[in-house]
Amino acid sequence: MKKSVQYFTINAVERLDAEHILIEAVSPVPLQGILPGQFVNIDVEKSKTTFLRRPISIHDVDEAKNSMKIFVKAVGDGTRAIYEMQKGEKLNTMFPLGNSFSYSNSQKPLLVGGGFGLAPLYYLAKKIAQNGIRPTVIVGARNSKNIFLTEKFQDIADVHVATNDGSLGEKGMVTEHSLFTNLENFDKIFVCGPEPMMKAVGKIAVSKNVECEVSLENTMACGIGSCLCCVADTKDGHVCVCTEGPVFNIKDLKW
Amino acid sequence: MVDLSFKIKDLYFKNPVLTASGTFGYGPEFDDFVDVSELGGVIVKGTTLEHREGNPYPRMAETPSGMLNAVGLQNKGIDYFIKHIYSEIKSYKTNMIVNVSGSAVKDYVEVAEKLNHLDAIPAIELNISCPNVKEGGMAFGTSCESAQSVISAVRKVYKKVMIVKLSPNVTDIASIAKTAEDEGADAVSLINTLLGMAIDAEKRRPILSTVTGGLSGPAVKPVALRMVWQVSKAVKIPIIGLGGIMNATDAIEFFLAGASAIQIGTANFIDPEISIKVIKGIEEYMLRHNFKTIDEMVGKLEC
Ligand SMILES: Cc1cc2nc3c(=O)[nH]c(=O)nc-3n(C[C@H](O)[C@H](O)[C@H](O)COP(=O)(O)OP(=O)(O)OC[C@H]3O[C@@H](n4cnc5c(N)ncnc54)[C@H](O)[C@@H]3O)c2cc1C
Ligand SMILES: Cc1cc2nc3c(=O)[nH]c(=O)nc-3n(C[C@H](O)[C@H](O)[C@H](O)COP(=O)(O)O)c2cc1C
Ligand code: FES
Numbered sequence: 001m002k003k004s005v006q007y008f009t010i011n012a013v014e015r016l017d018a019e020h021i022l023i024e025a026v027s028p029v030p031l032q033g034i035l036p037g038q039f040v041n042i043d044v045e046k047s048k049t050t051f052l053r054r055p056i057s058i059h060d061v062d063e064a065k066n067s068m069k070i071f072v073k074a075v076g077d078g079t080r081a082i083y084e085m086q087k088g089e090k091l092n093t094m095f096p097l098g099n100s101f102s103y104s105n106s107q108k109p110l111l112v113g114g115g116f117g118l119a120p121l122y123y124l125a126k127k128i129a130q131n132g133i134r135p136t137v138i139v140g141a142r143n144s145k146n147i148f149l150t151e152k153f154q155d156i157a158d159v160h161v162a163t164n165d166g167s168l169g170e171k172g173m174v175t176e177h178s179l180f181t182n183l184e185n186f187d188k189i190f191v192c193g194p195e196p197m198m199k200a201v202g203k204i205a206v207s208k209n210v211e212c213e214v215s216l217e218n219t220m221a222c223g224i225g226s227c228l229c230c231v232a233d234t235k236d237g238h239v240c241v242c243t244e245g246p247v248f249n250i251k252d253l254k255w
Numbered sequence: 256m257v258d259l260s261f262k263i264k265d266l267y268f269k270n271p272v273l274t275a276s277g278t279f280g281y282g283p284e285f286d287d288f289v290d291v292s293e294l295g296g297v298i299v300k301g302t303t304l305e306h307r308e309g310n311p312y313p314r315m316a317e318t319p320s321g322m323l324n325a326v327g328l329q330n331k332g333i334d335y336f337i338k339h340i341y342s343e344i345k346s347y348k349t350n351m352i353v354n355v356s357g358s359a360v361k362d363y364v365e366v367a368e369k370l371n372h373l374d375a376i377p378a379i380e381l382n383i384s385c386p387n388v389k390e391g392g393m394a395f396g397t398s399c400e401s402a403q404s405v406i407s408a409v410r411k412v413y414k415k416v417m418i419v420k421l422s423p424n425v426t427d428i429a430s431i432a433k434t435a436e437d438e439g440a441d442a443v444s445l446i447n448t449l450l451g452m453a454i455d456a457e458k459r460r461p462i463l464s465t466v467t468g469g470l471s472g473p474a475v476k477p478v479a480l481r482m483v484w485q486v487s488k489a490v491k492i493p494i495i496g497l498g499g500i501m502n503a504t505d506a507i508e509f510f511l512a513g514a515s516a517i518q519i520g521t522a523n524f525i526d527p528e529i530s531i532k533v534i535k536g537i538e539e540y541m542l543r544h545n546f547k548t549i550d551e552m553v554g555k556l557e558c
Contacts, residue, residue, distance in 0.1 A: 002287050003287040003288065004287065004288065005288070005526070005527065005528065043525060043526075049319070050317075051317055051318075051319075051320055051321065051322065051472065051525070052317050052322060052524060052525065053524070053525060094527070218312060218313075219313060219315055219317075220315075221315050221322060221324070221521075221524045222278075222284075222523070222524040222527075223524075224280075224284050224285070224527065225280060225284050226278060226279055226280035226284040226285070226523065226524075227277065227278060227315070227324070227326070227524060228277075228300075228309065228314070228326045228329050229314050229315035229324055229326060230312075230315070231309070231312050231314065231329070232312070233311070233312070237308050238308050238309055238312075238329055
């Protein structure tokens with residue numbers, strides 16, 4: 001799909017708590033051919049202190065309604081201003097950017113998400129389900145208050161939860177979840193979340209010889225491979241996360 | 256009708272809007288957004304003799320109205336450029352200009368010599384001002400003697416149009432510009448990024464892996480304007496102005512200060528179509544102010 005900058009119109013907002021928001025926005029152009037793992041780059045016009053665009057994963061696409069969803073956590077001025085947006089407002093959006101999860105060769109996929117890392121995994125789960133496969137999802141967080149969206153996955157996936165304090169699901173880190181003891185039951189793991197979590201999952205995946213893809217969240221300026229600010233260190237040297245990624249097979253990363 | 260064209264020596268530019276090195280890739284990155292051939296010129300990524308991996312991540316920090324970068328001239332080297340990239344970009348109907356960088360005089364000379372042979376590259380921009388390489392780079396651009404050594408050496412071998420890009424990290428930019436003119440530069444471009452730094456107070460650590468980096472964007476525009484104005488008093492060769500240009504009005508300010516052309520850098524990241532919008536905006540301004548040619552507008556600051 002050709003990249004472009006468009007003004008999306010916000011169609012619905014769902015504030016999940018004081019920091020997390022799910023936004024549905026309608027595109028003025030057809031949204032066909034968007035791949036799971038791709039992201040948009042938003043110019044937060046209302047925030048005076050936000051100069052560069054902000055990369056945000058595509059959480060879901062409804063081709064019939066021509067709409068897209070994003071799941072955002074307010075961590076600074078830019079994402080806070082996105083959190084404050086209302087129905088009817090316009091989102092200056094550059095899209096679709098980045099590569100894709102490669103899920104078509106996986107029969108038994110495991111999706112692992114933490115924090116706003118859950119964002120790209122919903123669209124991935126949906127695409128996998130469209131191929132007639134029911135993926136397994138593990139969501140990890142500090143406590144039950146930080147677990148979001150699991151009910152939305154339930155129709156299309158088997159959902160498991162791990163919390164550090166045990167307030168929901170199994171107690172412990174995602175990597176301590178019982179599903180990890182039989183990781184060989186899965187043929188591919190897809191991870192998005194804080195880097196220490198992705199590294200921990202990656203390490204286990206390597207030790208059990210299961211393929212693993214991670215979605216990186218390096219800071220970006222352009223989003224289209226022109227500034228070379230977002231690079232990841234790979235076996236082929238520095239490559240742009242915005243164009244060669246954000247999804248990488250961990251065997252290509254120097255982790 | 257207005258005539259947007261200008262010339263550096265005998266090299267014709269259909270309009271005075273170019274894109275700045277390191278902010279526009281090689282051109283194809285922007286094909287989805289603009290018709291690259293409509294630009295006055297494209298200055299491609301800084302190119303060195305050898306392949307360079309650049310500095311470790313993180314290489315970027317957002318700052319008030321701008322950004323710091325510490326990319327450190329990541330590129331695959333001149334031979335790779337000639338073999339793989341050149342064929343992809345030579346059909347653009349605009350002036351494709353290579354930004355030549357290095358850490359030793361002989362490196363600059365060797366890269367420039369190789370570029371002589373590429374028909375679709377009518378000019379080079381000599382980057383003697385990059386703040387992001389440990390050796391050389393900016394050191395060449397920060398004293399008249401070292402600037403002289405690299406400019407005169409490249410001039411001896413490079414036959415086509417040579418633009419010299421100046422560093423703002425100096426006390427007297429006009430004297431460096433004069434040195435460039437005396438050594439045979441056909442034009443000067445300014446400014447490169449201003450040396451700066453950013454700190455994460457919570458972590459008590461610098462944000463950039465290199466601690467310091469180069470500041471660009473609207474934050475540097477007043478400095479850039481002042482320097483273009485000072486240099487315009489010191490040299491007769493054309494000046495290409497850049498630094499923080501976000502729209503056509505910013506661009507016009509550079510013409511009034513003495514620039515014959517401008518480059519758009521960081522603004523490409525926020526609006527990938529901005530370069531083409533600026534061309535249209537300059538035309539509208541010229542119509543409103545009764546300027547028929549770019550030349551009529553250059554240096555028309557009343558003070
Ligand atoms: C490909 C990609 C996809 C992303 N998808 C989502 C998403 O779906 N939902 C979502 O909420 N966020 C997502 N992010 C992260 C989001 O872009 C950042 O949180 C945002 O840029 C922060 O901007 P700000 O102005 O709110 O905060 P800033 O003021 O810029 O930063 C606030 C704090 O957050 C930290 N921070 C900034 N950027 C990042 C980052 N990229 N990773 C980790 N910490 C960071 C800063 O160090 C600082 O401490 C994604 C990032 C990338 C690169
Ligand atoms: C990410 C980035 C990379 C850059 N790389 C180069 C480079 O390779 N060579 C060079 O001469 N200037 C380089 N520059 C400097 C720009 O070409 C320009 O001089 C500077 O950014 C000021 O203009 P601006 O404020 O419009 O961006 C780079 C700037 C940025 C932001
Ligand atoms: S963000 Fe500019 S190259 Fe990736």
